[in-house]
Amino acid sequence: MMEVNKFVLAVITTNPKKVPSGAAVFHCEDKKEMEVIATNLEAILDGIAHLLTEEMYVIVRH
Amino acid sequence: MNEYIYPVVLGVLTGTLTRIYMLRTDYRQYPTYLHGKIIHIALGFIAAGLGSVAIPSIMEEDFTAITFLTVAASQFREVRNMERNTLTELDSYEMVPRGRTYIEGIAIAFESRNYLVMFTSLITTLFYLLFNLWVALIAAAISVVLSKAMMSGGKLSDIVEIKPVKPHFDGAGLYVDNIYIMNIGLPERQEEVLKYGMGFILIPKNFNVNTTIANLGQRQAILHDVSTALGVVTDSGAPALVPLAKRDLDDGRVGVFILPQEKTVEKAIKVIGQVPTLENAIKMPKEMHVPK
Numbered sequence: 001m002m003e004v005n006k007f008v009l010a011v012i013t014t015n016p017k018k019v020p021s022g023a024a025v026f027h028c029e030d031k032k033e034m035e036v037i038a039t040n041l042e043a044i045l046d047g048i049a050h051l052l053t054e055e056m057y058v059i060v061r062h
Numbered sequence: 063m064n065e066y067i068y069p070v071v072l073g074v075l076t077g078t079l080t081r082i083y084m085l086r087t088d089y090r091q092y093p094t095y096l097h098g099k100i101i102h103i104a105l106g107f108i109a110a111g112l113g114s115v116a117i118p119s120i121m122e123e124d125f126t127a128i129t130f131l132t133v134a135a136s137q138f139r140e141v142r143n144m145e146r147n148t149l150t151e152l153d154s155y156e157m158v159p160r161g162r163t164y165i166e167g168i169a170i171a172f173e174s175r176n177y178l179v180m181f182t183s184l185i186t187t188l189f190y191l192l193f194n195l196w197v198a199l200i201a202a203a204i205s206v207v208l209s210k211a212m213m214s215g216g217k218l219s220d221i222v223e224i225k226p227v228k229p230h231f232d233g234a235g236l237y238v239d240n241i242y243i244m245n246i247g248l249p250e251r252q253e254e255v256l257k258y259g260m261g262f263i264l265i266p267k268n269f270n271v272n273t274t275i276a277n278l279g280q281r282q283a284i285l286h287d288v289s290t291a292l293g294v295v296t297d298s299g300a301p302a303l304v305p306l307a308k309r310d311l312d313d314g315r316v317g318v319f320i321l322p323q324e325k326t327v328e329k330a331i332k333v334i335g336q337v338p339t340l341e342n343a344i345k346m347p348k349e350m351h352v353p354k
Contacts, residue, residue, distance in 0.1 A: 038248055039250065042251075046299055046301055047301060048246070048302045049246075049247040050234065051233070051234035057248075062301060
């Protein structure tokens with residue numbers, strides 16, 4: 001049996017149109033703000049900030 | 063006092079000394095402390111005792127006494143369980159875990175070392191009784207050397223070529239040579255990774271090796287040993303800083319990404335080369351007879 005051991009903990013984006021449902025989403029004004037929030041969330045949530053596209057970070061716990 | 067006292071004492075002595083000799087704090091980093099060592103010396107003493115009384119009991123035509131050896135066997139299987147349980151418990155608190163395969167390898171080693179001790183004691187007592195003290199001592203020396211030879215397995219440097227490569231980023235993807243390691247999004251994390259990280263490519267020397275180094279347990283053992291020997295730049299709250307080993311699907315090369323505190327290429331290559339090839343990771347596809 002496979003165990004689910006990867007979770008998307010949060011999504012940080014500057015593009016409100018491309019927001020997934022079912023995850024905590026943080027809207028940001030610009031890239032700089034997005035990076036700051038991603039850095040903090042990475043530390044808080046013990047996850048890794050992955051860059052999906054230029055306008056979206058996801059925090060994933062492995 | 064009877065005629066067996068001296069042979070048995072000599073057997074027990076050489077057996078116990080063999081155990082002490084084999085109980086070095088080596089690359090396995092275990093046992094590192096006094097209590098762990100005492101347990102193993104005590105068990106070695108018991109093994110030596112069982113080994114040395116076997117021959118006198120045969121000479122007395124007391125053949126049922128040999129069945130005691132089966133007690134020994136189950137006793138030492140218990141040693142293996144004990145080691146496995148302890149190390150598995152502790153593994154979750156390691157910065158870079160050993161991994162199950164490595165632990166199993168260590169546990170097997172502990173069991174088999176006790177059998178080697180029994181073998182040494184048995185041989186020593188046998189030769190003392192058949193010949194004399196001096197022959198027994200020579201036989202003991204030879205069996206210690208044999209035990210030593212049987213104890214040490216292969217090393218990674220025998221089966222792979224190790225090439226240092228500087229890790230680099232392609233977008234958010236971290237690569238060692240052309241092998242993808244992981245996605246690291248934040249620019250500051252990327253800088254850290256490039257600052258502390260080192261990359262190595264393991265090139266298998268033949269096809270059998272391909273499967274061995276692909277084994278996840280073997281790869282974890284490499285990361286664990288390197289992190290133990292050279293330190294590791296990471297902490298519990300920094301999951302992005304993690305040593306990883308990934309495989310090139312085309313040719314079976316393995317890309318190793320590490321974050322050592324001591325950034326010396328030559329030393330790292332030596333350490334990786336010294337990593338034992340785990341018994342449980344070795345596969346021999348060439349030995350399998352597949353019809354052509």
